Amino acid sequence: MRYLGQGQKWVLRNGRWFGFGLLPALITLVLYTVALIALAFWADDLATWATPFADDWDSPWPGLLRGTFTVLLFASGLLLSVLTFTAVALLVGEPFYEALSQKVEESEGGGPEGPDRPLWRELWISLCDNVHVLLRVAAFAVPLFVLGFVPVVGQTVVPVIGFAVSGFFLTVELTSVALQRRDVPVRERLRLLRERKALALGFGVPLVLAFLVPLVAVFLMPGAVAGATLLVRDLVDGRASGGSEDGRGDGGETTGPHPYPRGTTWTNPRPS
Structure with missing residues (x-):
């Protein structure tokens, strides 16, 4: 959570970049708001269409079943919007967040310039x-949706697991900006964060909970990108440098100045 605080402090100290980083999130918020309103409007019809076998049931069971289905459907849509909001915002705002993340790197002593590729x-x-990450999210989301129908467990354990899964993959999405600059492939990003689950969850879960509050996601996104950049500098740069005297310690904490050599890209630190 320290990285979240540092990221928010950075954008508040640099107000121009805070406003710059709000634009993609605002655009994405409008799109998701329209989609959720449409889902709420059609949820009852979708529940009736999905449960034709309940037409012949005695009252009040059809209403209870379809009411539960409607609530779970909208809750799943809300959870999916939380899971995908960052991915869509990052896609819409690729140039915005790349520039913001690069500025954070420069203010912290420099970072890699990244691969020389065209914008497209x-x-x-x-x-x-x-898409790769969302497919992995779906592998968790579908079983969790089904388990949501289980009495007691579906209303207690499943939501907790759902928030943990959401938090982990939200961290994956947010750190992708700085990790792409280091040319770290997506599979390696997932492996890095799986090895530091507590770090990933500590960064992502509070954001997931905050994003459930209307409009909060918009205002936290610039600071979240900045905080994720600071997280990557400690996690990857220190690891790649082997924890030198001028860099990061073995635990990933900052022990002194750590200018990342410009033009340097990711090399797998795992022993052969």
Whole structure:
């Protein structure tokens, strides 16, 4: 959570960049608001269409079943919007967040310039990476949706697991800006964060909970991108440098100045 606080402090100290980072999130918010309103409007009809077998049931069971289905459907839509909001905002705001993240790097002593690729290529890579991550999210979301129908467990354990899953993948999405600049492939990003689950959850879960409050996601996104950049500098740069005297310690904490050599890209630190 320290990185979240540092990221928000950075954008508040640099107000121009805070406003700059709000634009993609505002556009994405409008799109999701329209989609959720449409889902709420059609949820009852979708519940009736999905449960034709309940037409012959005695009252009040059809209403209870369809009411539960409607609530779960809208809750799933809300959860999906939380899971995908960052991915869509990052895709819409690729140039905005890349510039913001680069500015954070410069203010902290410099960072890699990243691969020299045209904008369309960067957007295509981001789209492919987001699809890869969303497929993994779906592998969790579908079973959790089904388990949501289980009495007691579906109203207690499942939401907790859902927030943990959402928080982990939200961290994956937010750190992708700085990790793409280091040319770290998406599979390696997932592996890095799986090895530091507590770090990933500590950063992502509070954001997921905050994003459930209307409009909060818009105002936290610039600081979240800045905080994720600071997280990556400690997690990846220190690891790649091997924790030198001028860099990061073995635990990923800052022990002194750590200027990342410009033009340097990711190399897998795992022993052969």
